[in-house]
Every structure is written in C-alpha cells, then in structure tokens.
Amino acid sequence: MVGGMEFKPNKHLEEWLYMRENQAEHFRFNKQTTKTAVIWGLIVPFLAYRFIVSEFHAQDVKAGRPRREFLGAKGDYK
Amino acid sequence: MISSALCSPFNLTGLILCPIAGVILAGLIPEDRVRFVYRIGLCTSLFTFLCSLLFWIRFHASTADFQAVEAIRWLPDSDAYIVIGIDGLSLFFVVLTTFLIPTCFLVGWSSIPQRKEYTIVLLVSESILIAVFCMLDLLLFYVFFESVLIPLFLLIGIWGSRERKIKAAYQFFLYTLLGSVFMLLAILIIFSHTGTTDVPILLTIEYGERRQLLLWMSFFASFSGKVPMVPVHIWLPEAHVEAPTAGSVILAGILLKLGTYGLLRFNISMCPVATLYFTPLIYGLTLIAIVYTSLTTLRQIDLKRNIAYSSVAHMNLATLGMFSLNIEGIEGSLYLMLSHGLVSSALFLCVAGLYDRCKTRLLTYYGGLVRTMPILSAFFLFFTLANMSLPGTSSFIGEFLVFVGVFARNHSIAGMGGVGIMIIGAAYSLWLYTRVACGQLKPQTLGRCTDVQRREAFIYLPFIAGVIWMGVYPDVYLECLHASLTTVVQQGAFELPRSEDVGPC
Numbered sequence: 388m389v390g391g392m393e394f395k396p397n398k399h400l401e402e403w404l405y406m407r408e409n410q411a412e413h414f415r416f417n418k419q420t421t422k423t424a425v426i427w428g429l430i431v432p433f434l435a436y437r438f439i440v441s442e443f444h445a446q447d448v449k450a451g452r453p454r455r456e457f458l459g460a461k462g463d464y465k
Numbered sequence: 466m467i468s469s470a471l472c473s474p475f476n477l478t479g480l481i482l483c484p485i486a487g488v489i490l491a492g493l494i495p496e497d498r499v500r501f502v503y504r505i506g507l508c509t510s511l512f513t514f515l516c517s518l519l520f521w522i523r524f525h526a527s528t529a530d531f532q533a534v535e536a537i538r539w540l541p542d543s544d545a546y547i548v549i550g551i552d553g554l555s556l557f558f559v560v561l562t563t564f565l566i567p568t569c570f571l572v573g574w575s576s577i578p579q580r581k582e583y584t585i586v587l588l589v590s591e592s593i594l595i596a597v598f599c600m601l602d603l604l605l606f607y608v609f610f611e612s613v614l615i616p617l618f619l620l621i622g623i624w625g626s627r628e629r630k631i632k633a634a635y636q637f638f639l640y641t642l643l644g645s646v647f648m649l650l651a652i653l654i655i656f657s658h659t660g661t662t663d664v665p666i667l668l669t670i671e672y673g674e675r676r677q678l679l680l681w682m683s684f685f686a687s688f689s690g691k692v693p694m695v696p697v698h699i700w701l702p703e704a705h706v707e708a709p710t711a712g713s714v715i716l717a718g719i720l721l722k723l724g725t726y727g728l729l730r731f732n733i734s735m736c737p738v739a740t741l742y743f744t745p746l747i748y749g750l751t752l753i754a755i756v757y758t759s760l761t762t763l764r765q766i767d768l769k770r771n772i773a774y775s776s777v778a779h780m781n782l783a784t785l786g787m788f789s790l791n792i793e794g795i796e797g798s799l800y801l802m803l804s805h806g807l808v809s810s811a812l813f814l815c816v817a818g819l820y821d822r823c824k825t826r827l828l829t830y831y832g833g834l835v836r837t838m839p840i841l842s843a844f845f846l847f848f849t850l851a852n853m854s855l856p857g858t859s860s861f862i863g864e865f866l867v868f869v870g871v872f873a874r875n876h877s878i879a880g881m882g883g884v885g886i887m888i889i890g891a892a893y894s895l896w897l898y899t900r901v902a903c904g905q906l907k908p909q910t911l912g913r914c915t916d917v918q919r920r921e922a923f924i925y926l927p928f929i930a931g932v933i934w935m936g937v938y939p940d941v942y943l944e945c946l947h948a949s950l951t952t953v954v955q956q957g958a959f960e961l962p963r964s965e966d967v968g969p970c
Contacts, residue, residue: 395909396825404827407766408629427757428696436749442877443745457745 475519477533477549480559481596483513484566484588491584499580506584507570510591514563517595520551521560526944529553529952531601531665548601548663553949554729554799555598557942558722561806562598564927565718566591568810569711571924572817573624577709583624587711590616594719598726603652603662610687610723611645614638617712617720624709633700633707640700644690651683667735668956674738681739684731691724692784695754698777705773706826710817713769717776717809722802725783729795729953733787737957740790747788748878754781755885762893768816768826771897772809775852775890779805779860782886785878786867790959794870795950796943801863803942804851804935808860811848811928815841818921819901822914828897833906838916842902844925851932853894854887859935 406413414420440460447454453463487509491502520533531550539547551559569587577583593612600606614637622634656662659670672680690697701721705713733740755778762774779801786798818841819834820826835842851858864886872879917925935942 397830400827400829404766432749432753435753436745439745439748439752439875439878442875446875456742458743460745 475516476535477520477551477599478535478537480513480516480520481549481592481599483516484509484592484595487588488585488592491581491588494581496581502581502584503570503574506588507567509588510563510566510570513591513595514560514567517560517563521556521945524551524553524556524945526553527948529948534601546602547605548665549596549599550601551599553946554726554953556945557799557803558598558719558726559595561722561803562591562594562719564931565714565806565810568814568924568927569714571920572710572714572814574920576821577624577711579623583711586616586619586623590620590715594715597723601664603655603664603667603731605662606664607645607648607652610648610727611642613720613723614641617715620712620715621704621708624712625707626709627707629703630707633703636700637704640693640697641690644687644697646687647683648687651680654680654683664730670735672736677736677739678742681732681736681743684727684736685743688724688727688732689750691727692721692780693724693777694750694781694784695757695777698754698758701777702770702773705776705813706767706769710813710820713773713813713817714810717772717813718806721776721780722806725780725787725798725802728784729787729799733790733957734953737959740788740957741959744788744790748785748875751781751785751788752878752881752885754778755785755882756889759885759889759893763889763896766828768819768828768831768897768901769813771828771893772812772816775893776805776809778886778890779809779852782864782867782882785882786863786870789867789870789874790954790957791870791873792947792950792954793866793873795954796946797863797866797868797870799946799950800935800939800942801860801867804859804863804932807928807931807935808848808851808858811925811932812845812852814924814928815845815848818917828900830907830909831901832904834902836906837914840916840922844917844929845902846898847929848932849894849898851936853891857933857936859932859939861936862939 416424436459440457443457444454444460444462447462456462487505490505490509494502494505523533525532529552531552534548534550536546536548539545566587570584573583590613593609593616597606597609597613600609618634618638621630621637625631625633652662654676655667658672658676659667661667690700692698693701701716704716708716758774758777758781762771762778765771765774783798783801783805786794786801789795789798816826819831823830834845851860854860854864868879868883871882
C-alpha cells in the first residue's frame, strides 16, 4: 500500500456520482428526451452519412468518372 | 511451410507457450508462498517480452510474407494444422502484448488479493492474446479471439473494485460475444466456399460481390464491438471503470486492437469491393463516434471513465485512418494504435497511482495534486500531452499520418475528424489535468499523500521512453509495417478508377 490517507467520502458527492452513473435506470422517454434522441441519434448521423456520400460523388463528378455505388446510394457503377 | 515445432521460446509456439509454462509453475507453488508465485509470473512475462523482441530483431522488413511460420498437426492422420506466423501487421501487437503484461504484474504488486489466481489469469490471457495475433487459421483465430473474453471476464468480475463489476463483466462479455456469432457464420460460408480456413490461402481468393458484402458485414458485426464503434461502445467505459488497473491496461492496450486488427486482416484484405462500398458508412460511424465521445469525455467526472471515452475517440480515429485505404492512412492507423496502447495504458497507471492513495476516482475530490505529488503530476502531464498528440510524442506521428491519408481521400472528413480529435481532444485532456493537478489543494483527499515510489517510477519510465522513441524515430516501426501494408493496398486495388477505365456513364 502506498502512502495515502483515510478517505472520507462526501455523502452528497457520492449520491450525485451514483445518480450520474445510473442515469439509464432513471431515464424516461418524454417529449424532450425523445426529440433529443431522434435528432442526435438518428437525424444527425443520417445527415452526416448523406454528406459523406455526396462528397464522394462530388469527387467522382469533378474527376470526370462515373459515380460510385455506396450503401443506400445508387451510383453509375459499383 | 510446415516445420517441426520444437517448443523453444525462440519460435512462435514457444512464445505462445512461455506464459503457460509460468502458469504450470505457479500452479505447483503452495498457497502459503503466494509472493513467490507473483515473482514467477513477473519473471515469466519479462522473459516472454525479451523473447518477443527477438522476433522483432529477426524480422525481415523487406518482405510482406508471413515469417516464423510454423504448422503443427493437431489431429493425427489428418490434414488439420495449427498454422502460426507473423507479418508486419501482427508483429508489434505481439510485442505490445508482451510489454504490457509485466506492467500488469508490477502495478498490482502490493494491492492485489488472491495473487495465485491473478497470476494465472494474467499469464493465460497473455498466451491467448499472442496466439490471436499469430494465428493464421481463421477458425482458430475465432477460437482464440473468443477465448480472450474468459480471462478478462474473470479479471473484471473477481478483481474489480465495486459491486457493479459483475454487471460490467457481463456487459463486456455479452456485447463482444454477440457480434462474434456473425463471424462464425462468415467462417462457415468461407469454409463451404473454399474448403479451407488457412488465412494466407484465403487472402489470395477473390469472392463475388454479393458474397463479399455478406462476409464484410459478418466480420464487421464482430469487430465493431471490439473497436468499439458507436453505438456498441457502451460496454467499454463500464468495463474500464470496474476493472482493476491490469484489466484496464489490457483492455485499452491490447483488447481494443483486436477489433481494428480484425478489420484490417479480414474486412479490408479479404473483401476489397465491399470495403469500398461500405467506406462512407465507416466514415460516418467513426466521425460520429469521434465527435460524440469527445464531447462525452468533457462531462465525465470519473477519472477512468474519462480516459475510457478518450480511448473510444482515438480508436475510432485509427479506424478512420485505416479506411482511408492508402498506405499513409493505414500506417498512421497502426502507429496510432501502438501509441494508444502505450499512452492510454500509462494514463490508467497514473489513475491507479492516485486511486491507491486516495481511494476515489471522482474528479471532484481532486485538485492541487502538483503541490503534494509533483513527480506523479509530471508523469501525468507528460502522458496527457501525449494523449493530445503533442509533437515529439508517438501519437503525433500516428495522427499526422492518419490525417495525411484521410485528407488524400476526402478533405471534409479529415477536417471534421481533426476538429473532433484535436480541438475537443485537447480540451478534455487539458481540462482533466487542470482539474486534478492545478488549483487549490484539496487537503481532505490529497493532504498527506506521498509521491511516486521507486517501483511506480520503474513502471512509468519504459512508457515514457517508448512514447518519445516512437515520437522522434518512427522509421524503426514504419519500415516493418510498410511491406505488409503495401501488399494490402495493392491487392485491394483501392485507388480510384480513371474515367477511361470504367467507360462512359
């Protein structure tokens, strides 16, 4: 055991930590949380994906070659 | 290719069995001499490390072929062989594994109960991890890939710190096992198609497009959980927080690399058409992971959870670099993984040093560490700076090469990844350090703590040497990687076709 000292936990801090750690148990879907989940869990990733695909297709067009096919995005060849 | 497998530590079979010899020795020692067991464990792991260095010294960097290949007949009167060997992709993961295991023994020197069992679990996990990286048979790769879960499940479940360890151990086990079912399906498809599970042969076979897509998705389902990629990353912070320090070191240092190693070895090398088809998906997932987990890191209040989320971000950056599908990006990705194996493990060791003294990982209890523990603060600062890729450290080389590779593929993605990992990464790293080390001293937690002892300094120094060496002289590592990666990229034909090659739209 390395040199340390007796740890005296702060009851309020420990309760706060417990609450933070167990957020999943207290989580409920309501209007606000559903909206947040849909935006950050579905819409943003979907838009990010579409943006990346469009970037690749823009590269193809700029290079004068047919657009590639990706998951969920038809191209001129695979 | 078939050679006689004499069990010498100077061939791969011997290297894999070296820790098992330590397990047998440890098992023979009576219970009342447990300290001796621990020394046996440490000596065995150090010997294994030295033996693994021999493979590095004898490695021919100029060839992409598998080296030190051995084939051991495991069913008499049949053609069933265990084939093992190393190439540039696996060499450094073997060395990293053997480097980190002695550290796991040293860090638990004074605080681990049930030392005999602990020694056995660590040595068994070392043996399995070396075997995974050396295995050149797909089915046996799968067997060892899954077997790693057992010692780590025990490590978290038995030597974890709190009641939640059981939940964390199950979560870790189930998340990683669930995806692996799909890999078994892929192996069955491959075997029915080719009649072999020999990896060097499989790497030369061209599969049809639909079959590639199916195989790619099956492998990806297995490896994405290990990386871990969003949204199957939840097990990692939980496992890190509940695991003992040795568990965290193995998780961050080696286990996560199994996922990216699998992606490179099987997804990219065996299914190049599917890899190109799914590249935007990987970019999307990794970018989301980098930005989301970096932001999540900013609001963590547990020291270990903070480093765990940072690990997720870095491993996703490594995956992003890997799917740039050019030599710079993949080299950077592997380099970043090796660097991450050192830096994040060292950060967990720093946290262990704090936890041993203060018995809490809650950030709110810390402050002013530099006043009572200046040497530990200096070590912590060094690894924090390495985590945010300060030039001169190993992470800088890795990230730089990753961004060179990704930038060549797509400027915008490189920009978004850069924002996530460099700006937010610097923010959470500095925020963590300043919260712990700077500001007013919190005497109720850190008032009478002693600074690092000699044993602890011996643990940190090899990490510092490794990080600086990799940071200032990367060529030693990169030249060993280059030939193997060039073959992967050339065989995959990932270069974009010119318009005249594919005909008119």
